Amino acid sequence: MTQPLAALRSEETLALSTPAVAVEDLWFAYREGKWILQGVNLQIPAGGFWAIMGPSGAGKTTLMRILAGLLPFPRGQVDLLGHPLQGKPDPALRRMIGYIPQQLGLVRGLTALENVLLGSLARHPGWRTALGFFPRAEIERAIALLELLDLADRADEKVFRLSGGERQRVAIARTLMQDPQLILADEFVSDLDLPRAAQVLAFVHRLARERGLTVILNLHELQLVQEFADHVVILKAGQVVFESPALDLTWPLFREIMEGKR
Amino acid sequence: MSAKRLAVHGTLRGMEGRRWRELGFSLGLVALLAWLLNGMGFFEAGRLMQGGVNLVRFAQEMFPPDVRILPTIAGALVETLQMAFAGTLLGFLLSFPLGVLGSRALFPAGVVAVVRFLVAALRTVPSLLWAVLMVIVVGLGPLAGTLALAFYTVGYLAKLYAELFEAIDPEILEAMRGVGAKRRHLIRFVLWPESANAILSQLLFMLEYNVRASTVLGLVGAGGIGFYMQAYLGTMAYSRLTTVLLAVLLLVIGMDALSAWIRRRYLLQP
Ligand SMILES: Nc1ncnc2c1ncn2[C@@H]1O[C@H](COP(=O)(O)OP(=O)(O)OP(=O)(O)O)[C@@H](O)[C@H]1O
Ligand SMILES: [Mg+2]
Numbered sequence: 289m290t291q292p293l294a295a296l297r298s299e300e301t302l303a304l305s306t307p308a309v310a311v312e313d314l315w316f317a318y319r320e321g322k323w324i325l326q327g328v329n330l331q332i333p334a335g336g337f338w339a340i341m342g343p344s345g346a347g348k349t350t351l352m353r354i355l356a357g358l359l360p361f362p363r364g365q366v367d368l369l370g371h372p373l374q375g376k377p378d379p380a381l382r383r384m385i386g387y388i389p390q391q392l393g394l395v396r397g398l399t400a401l402e403n404v405l406l407g408s409l410a411r412h413p414g415w416r417t418a419l420g421f422f423p424r425a426e427i428e429r430a431i432a433l434l435e436l437l438d439l440a441d442r443a444d445e446k447v448f449r450l451s452g453g454e455r456q457r458v459a460i461a462r463t464l465m466q467d468p469q470l471i472l473a474d475e476f477v478s479d480l481d482l483p484r485a486a487q488v489l490a491f492v493h494r495l496a497r498e499r500g501l502t503v504i505l506n507l508h509e510l511q512l513v514q515e516f517a518d519h520v521v522i523l524k525a526g527q528v529v530f531e532s533p534a535l536d537l538t539w540p541l542f543r544e545i546m547e548g549k550r
Numbered sequence: 551m552s553a554k555r556l557a558v559h560g561t562l563r564g565m566e567g568r569r570w571r572e573l574g575f576s577l578g579l580v581a582l583l584a585w586l587l588n589g590m591g592f593f594e595a596g597r598l599m600q601g602g603v604n605l606v607r608f609a610q611e612m613f614p615p616d617v618r619i620l621p622t623i624a625g626a627l628v629e630t631l632q633m634a635f636a637g638t639l640l641g642f643l644l645s646f647p648l649g650v651l652g653s654r655a656l657f658p659a660g661v662v663a664v665v666r667f668l669v670a671a672l673r674t675v676p677s678l679l680w681a682v683l684m685v686i687v688v689g690l691g692p693l694a695g696t697l698a699l700a701f702y703t704v705g706y707l708a709k710l711y712a713e714l715f716e717a718i719d720p721e722i723l724e725a726m727r728g729v730g731a732k733r734r735h736l737i738r739f740v741l742w743p744e745s746a747n748a749i750l751s752q753l754l755f756m757l758e759y760n761v762r763a764s765t766v767l768g769l770v771g772a773g774g775i776g777f778y779m780q781a782y783l784g785t786m787a788y789s790r791l792t793t794v795l796l797a798v799l800l801l802v803i804g805m806d807a808l809s810a811w812i813r814r815r816y817l818l819q820p
Binding site for chain 2: 418
């Protein structure tokens, strides 16, 4: 009786000590010779809620796209959830990573429900779904997620008719539909006003805690970072210039870093 | 001057240079037109005068139109419409997959290059020449006309569709790849819904065009009302020709109205 229990414990500790994201000396360039990321190092623990900040053009989106497995990188090592990322990630790893791009990447001509259903494609890659037939259980799940996000009455509305905040929540629902362990969101609340953004982040934060998800967000607002993130990284010109618990990043310190005095 | 001011100065100078070039280009174009028209005898007064006289004589013979032939040409009119609809739809069914294959958003550059070359080749042949070719291949009649219109349609729609698909927001495609979507899903859930409006709009445009084009295919024996046009022209039965032309005019106007109605009804709301 004691043996398996002990084994389970040690496995758990191992799982907890493996970082969700480990980036080592990552280099990337869109065009030969112009390095956008220059030796980035990051260790993000499982269950972490991390914010990445930095001036425009620092390479935040680029880093996100690499972590989402959408951009192959020439130099460095990236491990996601304990699996090395090289070339195209295999489908099993793929489905554990939820990526929300800056403009959300929703299909405007489809309804909210249809967009959420797309999150289940990794589980049903066959021709049935390509013809538009999703399993009943998935449809019920999608509806439950829309209810959770307070969007039940908007389910059959086309996305281009939804408000900015509603679209944000549809994008979250699509990502949750995927059932990921890691969520990467690129400035996805920057189009909302501050109270709205705080509301959305509060929701994602609570959900991540409940489900033990790791979340990495690109954020512009220090207030939001201080309120929600537990750790913050500042990227400048493709390099990590600062890293600390979110509460240690004060306004004067933040300005100092952004203005280049450090 | 600071580097910035120098740069602004350079931009302004560039703009002035561009204006002069545009002006010179316009004048050159007018001169070219005058030269071309002159070569064709446009500026010979006697010839123009004679043309005017001929036109009046021709017009006198055309009116009044001979409406007794209406029952005779009714069947050919219907056949013209059938050819236009069938040719457009057949062309559309081929254009959509070719448009997908010809879009760099989904397929490797090699495939895209081959498809685009093929489509461009289709496009260089005018619809009347397609009709001649199809008459040789499948014989006289509306089947030849339908196939001719289909080929011509593919040449245009496949190109337009490929361009539509390439203009789709790459973030959407990226997000879809992020959820593990395969190419078939991208076609069904991104390409189609994101461009459905434009796809249908261009399809309607092609239908209008093909109704017009189908009226002359009969000139080369490819079916439809064109047969009577040619017959009455050949026998100088101009008052009957007038009836045919008026019928064609009504057909085209009717088609344009129908298409405008469909646009208003189904396409205007985004
Ligand atoms: N597809 C691309 N091709 C070439 N260069 C690119 C591409 N995408 C981004 N870049 C360049 O890479 C650099 C970093 O861009 P990135 O989008 O990662 O910045 P960012 O930190 O997300 O900025 P922002 O806060 O404005 O979103 C910029 O100089 C940008 O011009
Ligand atoms: Mg960005």
